[in-house]
Amino acid sequence: MSLNPVAVTIFLILFVFVTVLGFAASRWRSGDLNHLHEWGLGGRRFGTLVTWFLLGGDLYTAYTFVAVPALMFGAGAMGFFAVPYTVLVYPLMFAVFPRLWAVAHAKGYVTAADFVRGRFGSRGLALAVAITGIVATMPYIALQLVGMEVVLAGLGIPMTITIFGVPVPDAPLLIAFVVLAAYTYNSGLRAPAMIAVVKDALLYITVLAAVIIIPAELGGYTKIFASVDPKSLLLAGGTPRNLGQQAAYATLGLGSALALLLYPHSMTGLLSSSSKRAVQRNAVILPAYSFALGLIALLGFMAVAAGVKAMPEFADGFKTFGNNFAVPALFLHSFPAWFVGVAFAAIAIGALVPAAIMSIACANLFTRNIYKEFLNPGASTRQETDVAKIVSLVVKLGALFFIIELPTQYAIQLQLLGGIWIIQTLPAVVLGLYTRWLHPRALLIGWIAGISAGTWMAYLNAFKSSTFALNILGTVVPCYAAFSALILNIVVSVVLSAIFNTLFNSARIDATAAEDYA
Amino acid sequence: MDKPAAKRRFRLSYLLLVIPYVAMMWVPYYNRLDPQIAGVPFFYWYQLAWIVLGAVLLLPAYFAVTRGDRS
Numbered sequence: 147m148s149l150n151p152v153a154v155t156i157f158l159i160l161f162v163f164v165t166v167l168g169f170a171a172s173r174w175r176s177g178d179l180n181h182l183h184e185w186g187l188g189g190r191r192f193g194t195l196v197t198w199f200l201l202g203g204d205l206y207t208a209y210t211f212v213a214v215p216a217l218m219f220g221a222g223a224m225g226f227f228a229v230p231y232t233v234l235v236y237p238l239m240f241a242v243f244p245r246l247w248a249v250a251h252a253k254g255y256v257t258a259a260d261f262v263r264g265r266f267g268s269r270g271l272a273l274a275v276a277i278t279g280i281v282a283t284m285p286y287i288a289l290q291l292v293g294m295e296v297v298l299a300g301l302g303i304p305m306t307i308t309i310f311g312v313p314v315p316d317a318p319l320l321i322a323f324v325v326l327a328a329y330t331y332n333s334g335l336r337a338p339a340m341i342a343v344v345k346d347a348l349l350y351i352t353v354l355a356a357v358i359i360i361p362a363e364l365g366g367y368t369k370i371f372a373s374v375d376p377k378s379l380l381l382a383g384g385t386p387r388n389l390g391q392q393a394a395y396a397t398l399g400l401g402s403a404l405a406l407l408l409y410p411h412s413m414t415g416l417l418s419s420s421s422k423r424a425v426q427r428n429a430v431i432l433p434a435y436s437f438a439l440g441l442i443a444l445l446g447f448m449a450v451a452a453g454v455k456a457m458p459e460f461a462d463g464f465k466t467f468g469n470n471f472a473v474p475a476l477f478l479h480s481f482p483a484w485f486v487g488v489a490f491a492a493i494a495i496g497a498l499v500p501a502a503i504m505s506i507a508c509a510n511l512f513t514r515n516i517y518k519e520f521l522n523p524g525a526s527t528r529q530e531t532d533v534a535k536i537v538s539l540v541v542k543l544g545a546l547f548f549i550i551e552l553p554t555q556y557a558i559q560l561q562l563l564g565g566i567w568i569i570q571t572l573p574a575v576v577l578g579l580y581t582r583w584l585h586p587r588a589l590l591i592g593w594i595a596g597i598s599a600g601t602w603m604a605y606l607n608a609f610k611s612s613t614f615a616l617n618i619l620g621t622v623v624p625c626y627a628a629f630s631a632l633i634l635n636i637v638v639s640v641v642l643s644a645i646f647n648t649l650f651n652s653a654r655i656d657a658t659a660a661e662d663y664a
Numbered sequence: 665m666d667k668p669a670a671k672r673r674f675r676l677s678y679l680l681l682v683i684p685y686v687a688m689m690w691v692p693y694y695n696r697l698d699p700q701i702a703g704v705p706f707f708y709w710y711q712l713a714w715i716v717l718g719a720v721l722l723l724p725a726y727f728a729v730t731r732g733d734r735s
Contacts, residue, residue, distance in 0.1 A: 223695075230689075232715065233684050233711070236718060237685070241725075368702075370703070371703060380696065381707075383695070392692055395691050396688070396691050426722075426726055426729065429722055430719055437716070440711070441712075
């Protein structure tokens with residue numbers, strides 16, 4: 147694809163602007179960045195509005211904005227599950243997470259695994275939660291790079307650039323990530339918080355323009371929906387013997403909602419807010435992003451109506467990125483060059499924010515729950531923070547290596563597995579907020595059962611799909627594997643807790659008290 | 665305000681949070697094309713509308729807890 151000078155110029159200006167912001171952020175509401183809760187949680191000082199921008203940039207990632215319409219473009223109605231998913235996240239955030247915020251604030255917890263360690267007094271269980279978080283997040287970071295790769299290609303920026311006479315493959319990605327790594331190292335969570343404000347402003351402008359301009363060009367929504375294959379406009383209906391796509395749709399929505407808030411980057415975002423009321427206010431106002439996401443999902447259908455796939459100028463893009471190229475192609479087709487620059491900058495910067503927060507979240511987990519717990523129990527706060535900063539670099543390098551060296555398909559499949567894995571921490575983290583009756587050993591065995599069953603189901607699907615058809619009393623129920631594995635996990639945890647609590651001396655150490663949760 | 669009344673309002677308002685789960689999980693109800701709004705099939709606008717409704721349903725619970733903060 148040929149280089150688009152106007153779009154590239156606008157894109158680069160915005161990119162440089164957020165880079166400056168990223169470095170300047172260290173001085174924003176400044177604290178002693180040698181403390182982990184200062185570097186890794188922004189000092190827990192983010193008010194309602196900053197938390198809104200931060201979580202908005204964090205939960206609604208660039209990859210989401212590329213992949214959801216791509217799914218609509220390819221599979222139709224099924225891709226819209228992102229909407230029920232985001233509807234179901236917020237009642238949960240409102241009701242449950244203020245408790246987690248309160249106990250983390252009272253006890254100085256930085257990660258979910260910190261809480262599990264304190265609540266159940268079990269190093270093994272806390273380690274399981276920490277490792278699940280890190281492993282589930284890594285491919286997620288890698289996928290943010292995919293979002294960035296797609297828009298760079300759309301701009302016609304060559305992926306191999308000759309620097310000092312040496313051709314460097316993937317140089318633009320490399321540069322973007324080195325810059326990102328540098329200001330994350332320098333400013334910690336304050337950097338993505340500040341950049342998120344710019345990213346979100348660009349995003350809302352883009353979405354607003356897209357849903358007004360593009361349908362007008364295409365002759366209205368009636369025409370857009372009419373151009374979609376009628377079979378994929380709705381979910382295939384079920385039969386008494388097979389509940390079909392509708393069951394998959396419902397469990398995908400609910401399961402994804404349950405998984406989302408357990409991801410380390412969500413935890414980091416939630417725990418960095420200044421009060422539990424700020425968390426609740428955000429549960430009320432974050433749906434604004436969901437609405438934007440819902441509209442963006444419809445861009446998939448607009449891309450169908452515009453017929454971008456058949457246009458020769460986009461053939462290369464579709465060949466390289468598949469349906470993920472649908473939205474960039476639609477923007478290139480519908481927008482003037484300067485606005486393409488704005489829209490693509492929104493997506494690329496939208497990749498930087500979650501990538502930064504995710505790497506910080508992984509760093510927090512490694513430092514608190516592996517380094518300090520097992521490797522250097524006497525670490526000072528300074529050492530703790532230094533380790534976290536270095537781990538945030540290593541994590542990003544790992545993600546970069548992943549995307550450059552391995553086929554993108556691996557990252558997508560691993561992210562699919564990540565959702566199945568992270569949800570298995572729900573009994574320890576979420577049920578643990580309400581009861582200490584569950585036995586840590588039972589929770590650990592439940593976790594193993596859930597991870598094994600979920601991974602096995604994904605394996606039987608050849609890692610291509612996350613819905614697995616269960617046969618329940620003669621009825622076939624296609625179900626999100628994370629969800630069915632979670633049910634197994636909970637049943638195992640509860641049954642074994644009943645047994646272990648009677649068999650073993652149930653005197654356990656709980657570092658938290660009832661008033662810590664209020 | 666006496667305490668039991670406040671507590672009851674608190675509980676009732678949290679009960680509202682269950683409604684979005686029913687509305688979203690009951691897929692056969694909204695898996696249809698009609699009625700349409702401005703050319704958008706029911707399946708799509710129903711779910712988009714629930715993004716807004718879901719947020720509105722959080723408000724009673726929010727006001728209940730902030731009232732609790734003040735007293």
